[in-house]
C-alpha cells in the first residue's frame with residue numbers, strides 16, 4: 075500500500091527502529107526495493123534523487139511506484155531526495171510523492187531557513203511532508219551525489235531551524251558520507267545524542283553505505299529513523315553484472331536486468347533487517 079512518509083517515520087519513532095530509504099530511479103531498482111520490503115514485512119521509502127530527473131520521467135515513475143505499492147501489504151512511501159530546485163519539488167508534489175527533501179545545506183542558516191520555509195508552505199498545503207538538512211554530508215568514493223563540505227550539524231542551530239521552518243524530519247550531518255568511506259569512518263554520536271535531546275522530530279542519516287553495523291545500531295538508539303542507502307546497492311548490482319557477463323556469453327538484456335534486480339533486493343533486505351534491529355534470520 076502507499077504509505078505516508080510521516081506516518082511511517084512516526085511509527086518508527088514510537089518503536090525505536092529506522093526505515094530504509096533506497097535511492098531508486100528505474101523499474102528494476104524500484105521493484106527490488108518493494109520486493110525486499112514485502113519479503114521482510116517492513117515499510118520502505120523509495121527515494122528518487124533530483125539529479126535523476128534528466129533521465130527518469132517523474133510522472134511515469136510516480137505512477138509506477140503507486141502501482142507497485144498498491145500490490146503489496148507493507149507501506150511504501152515515495153520521496154524526492156536532495157532537491158535543490160523549487161520546480162522539482164512542485165513537480166513531485168503534483169505527481170503524488172509523499173515527501174520531499176529540500177537541500178539548502180550550502181546556504182547560510184538564515185538563507186536555508188528562508189528557502190525551506192517556502193518549501194514547507196508549498197508541501198504542507200498538499201499534505202506532503204518535508205525533510206531538510208543543515209550541516210552538509212561530504213562525498214566519499216563511488217557516489218554520484220553532489221559534493222558536500224562535511225560541516226557537522228550544530229544542535230543549537232538545528233533547534234532554531236526546526237522551530238522556524240516546521241520541517242517534519244531533519245538530516246543530521248554527523249560525519250557519515252555519501253558513498254564509501256575513504257578511511258576509517260569518524261562518526262560523532264555524541265552530537266547525534268545532543269540533536270536527539272534538542273529535537274522531537276525523526277532524524278535522518280544520509281550515507282548509509284559502508285557505515286559499520288555497530289554505528290548504525292547506535293545511531294538508531296540515538297533517534298535516527300530514516301537511513302538513506304544508495305552506493306552499496308549500486309556497487310552490488312554492478313559487481314553482479316560483471317560476474318554475470320563473465321559467466322554467460324551474449325546473454326539477453328532481460329536476463330541481465332532480472333539478475334541485477336535480484337541482487338539488489340538481497341542487499342536491500344540486509345539493510346532493512348539491520349535498521350529494524352533484527353538479526354536477519356527472524
Ligand code: 13P
Nearest residue numbers: 253280281283302304305
Ligand atoms: P550512500 O550512497 O552512502 O548510501 O548515501 C545515500 C544517501 O544518503 C542519499 O541521500
